[in-house]
Amino acid sequence: MWGIALRHIFLTMHQLERFADLFIFPIVGLLLWGFLSQSVAFASSNLAVFFIGGLILWTMFERVGTGIGIDFMWDIWERNLMNVLASPITLVEHIGGLVWVSIIKVIISIAAMWLIAALFYGFNLGSLGSSLVFLWANIVIFAVSLGIFNVALIIRYGHILGPLTWIIPFAIQPFTAAFYPVSIFPPYVQKIVYFLPLVHVFEGMRYTLSTGKLDLVRLETAFVLNIFYFVLAIAFFSYMFSIVRKRGTVAKL
């Protein structure tokens, strides 16, 4: 029995996803549901609408953000990456292709969610009006930045860091205010979370659902932050790629 236990202790030390099972998932779960419970205590009449709207927009982010990294890892898992890298396409074109695929997949998912939400919960995503386009664009840009960041980590450190693809979105979820207002957070946490474009997106969504108006200030703030993170992700990716070409590790993925 000790031998079996020892094997799993070693695995936990070496595998990020097992380590996440131990600490990150339970803690993040507690944070998310804790904040949610607090928000219910101060619930407004729009609570159900906020939940469903938040869930649909969060799904958009999560699908695109994780999709890029997972699709990239498929080439590693299937031992096909070298065939792709040896072809005329560049790694940038490869990532570009993955971004397009993720966006197309999320459009299909959202169409299905839009229909189901309308049929089962009477929630019309179209009630967000023109705001939906801006919210969607901001979510996709941030998700793409995160996807590029993840791929950069994978090409540099190998698929041992692959689980970050789904751990990062899960870990930041409680701090994005997807399901409750920012005011729920302690003041010092509020100051930090405003650096996340998603916080402005979800606040903007709730504002539009409550008032029917566009929250331009929040959407513009999200956009400026998104441009910053996108440039940062591209620079990080370029830096990591130059290192792996020099070290030759990309051929060993």
Next chain:
Amino acid sequence: MTTKLLEVENLTKKFPSSVKTSEGKGEFTAVDDISFSVSAGEIVGLLGPNGAGKSTTINCLLGVIKPDSGSVTVFGMDLQKKRTEIMQKVNYCSAEYNLPWHLTVYEALLVFCHLYSVKNAKERISELLGLFELEDLRNKAVRELSFGQRARANLVKSLLNRPRLLLLDEPMASMDPDIVDKGIKLLKKIQKENGMSIIYTSHNMWEIEQVASNVIFINHGKVMAQGSPLELTKQELKLETKEPDLREVFIRLTRRKEKPL
């Protein structure tokens, strides 16, 4: 005058290493100042023991790894500057890698036709599947293929774009002799018809004797010997023979501690 399709000059590639040298540098030289060329229509065997630098050389020729110094010129163009253009007419195959596992053979090949901008993709795939006796497996998932079938599908992929230069890194490793024999014959037939150049690495000396007109032997990243299989046999084994014996040459060169060429 023979046209040089590929020219490699003073290629050097070092990798960081956890083992420190006497100068305190933690570096390992995988490819050490090697130069060689490949003419149009020539098949060159790249030989050497494990860790000699064969795969690193091939990865440098594919532009996947950036060399520390030296130059690679393909079709008269600098690989560093014109990689995309060059790779349209180059292809690669290794038994170590697979086609996308969950796609059918046809789907996987169609994906690569798009990556290489192959015109008349459907006809080209059918033509090659027929040649490699894989027509019946076109709708089978790649993961369901046997090892030999998978290797043949990899070879089909490497010929989709009618490459002028084909890099084969142990393409038939771990295959039974019957499949290797069939594969070699087919490859030679296609090469004769198309006139493409091939760089072929293998640990099976028989394969190299069958295909290569010229052999480059590398060890510790350096070129140790070069010549036709027969020339190398005569030169390294110091005997008059009409049959090449690359196996013995391989052992002799791997154990030799003399300076490289």
